Each structure stands twice: as structure tokens, then as C-alpha cells.
Amino acid sequence: MTTLLSPLYPETVTRISVIIPVYNDVDLLSTCLEALAQQTRAPDEVIVVDNASTDASASVARSAGARIVVEPKRGIPAATSAGFDAATGDVFARIDADSVPVPDWLERLEKALESHPDASAVTGTAEFYGGNPFSRWFGRSCYLASYFWAMERLLGHPPLFGSNYALRADAWRVLRETAHRTRADVHDDLDLSFQFRPDMTVRFDPSLGVAVSARPFQSWSGLARRIAWGVRTVAVNVLEETPARRRAARRAAGALALVPARRKDRATRAWGNSLT
Secondary structure, eight states: OOOSOOOOOTTOOOOEEEEEEESSOHHHHHHHHHHHHTOSSOOSEEEEEEOSOOSSHHHHHHHTTOEEEEOOSOSHHHHHHHHHHHOOSSEEEEOOTTEEEOTTHHHHHHHHHHHOTTEEEEEOOOEEESSOHHHHHIIIIIIIHHHHHHHHHHHSSOOOOTTSEEEEHHHHHHHTTTSOTTOSSSOHHHHHHHTOOTTOEEEEOTTOOEEEEOGGGSSHHHHHHHHHHHHHHHHHHHHHSOHHHHHHHHHHHHHHHTSOHHHHHHHHHHHGGGGO
């Protein structure tokens, strides 16, 4: 397998850690790591989170030069959180074991965050591979399209897509305090999207190229399970903060950004806890 990491260019200042949770996906993980090895902007660190795998996923990752983090508690939220906690980069780039990023994926992620220094995260969408033409079309045109459309209106900002996003390390240190990281029955990306503070932003960039396996859409049971997780994730978080309160807090944060510095303390006191 091609060596995963390569020397940094002298002008590179941002360290990017790539985090990949895996559970018994050795063949797809191998393809993912090969794609990372071909990046025009090499990762500074690749962390593969072994989520109690019983196959050769960990040894394949190790042979590719990845750092192994073991998370025995099953579930993508726990595995992703363990990877983020262990990462040393300034930016955490998150993909799945079945993700196949295009060669300039990391380069585009870095440029997107540099172009939008106010953004706490940047996320993209995906094309699907494998399966049949219908499952690939359904994944892109129905499932993902509906996810981004509906969740942006509920959240007030674009949702993260777990197979293709990057999060600033300082944002994770804030979000980790409220994320439901020990639950195995929620979508980790959507749950994390709910944790964004009113003054934090997510940038959607459709040019971020990643291919993802269409296997979740090859059976009705697989699709039903994903939808059930999505509904549960929304319910868990809406019970903690209603959509109306969320929108009000984001409006208040937007207004606060326009207030002159000498008046911000007074404005913050007036809006109170809606900004925290």
C-alpha cells in the first residue's frame, strides 16, 4: 500500500487530522486509505478508530501509516468522539471507511476554511458507488437532498454530512461538552450539528468531492434503520432545545455581531442565556 503521509510543504500552517471510524470494513478502508495517500495536500495525521473490529481493519490501517485509536464502545458517535479527542491537528477532517475522496479533497477543505475564517466547519455532499443505478440515484437525489434541505431549515445552518466534513479543533472543544457521544442509536453528524452554538457557522461547499458506498440503500431494512436513527436524533435534541428557541438564539447572535463593541456587554445581558 502507498505510504499515507508525506512531508508538509513549507508554506502549510494548518495541521489537518483525518479521522475514520471503522468496524469490520477492511476492504473499503483499504480503498479509502489509498485515496488519502493520493491527496494533492497530504494529511498531517490519519487516525483510524477501531470500533471493536474483529477483522484486519486495524492492521491494514497501521501498515498504511495511520495512527490507531481503540474505542471498545460500539457506535459511530463514540468512535468519532474518540478520534476527535485524540487528534492533534487544527482541523479535523471526517470521513467514513467507505468514503473515497477525490485527490484534491483535502486541498479544497483547507482552502474553504481559509476563505471563510468565520466558519467553524465546512461540509460537502457525495456521489454514490456500488449498488445499482436506482440506489445510487436515490442516495444522491432523494436521501442527501432531503437531508440537507430539511435539516438546514430545522437547524438554521447546513447540517454536517458524516462522510465528508471538516471541523475546527477549537469548535470541537466546545461541542464535545453537549454531544450525545455515548449513544449508539443516533446519527453522529446530525447530533453534532445540533450542538453548534448560535454564533458558530457551517459552510456548505458542493465542490468537496467524495464517493460513498450506496449499500445503505440496497435494502428497505437498511434505509428504515437510517431513517429511524435520524428521527431519534432530531427528537433527542428538540426535546433539549425547541426549533423556535434555536432560531431566536441565532437571530440574537446575528444581531449581536452588528452591535458596536462598547454596546455588546449590554446586549449580551439583555439576551441572556439564549447566546450560550
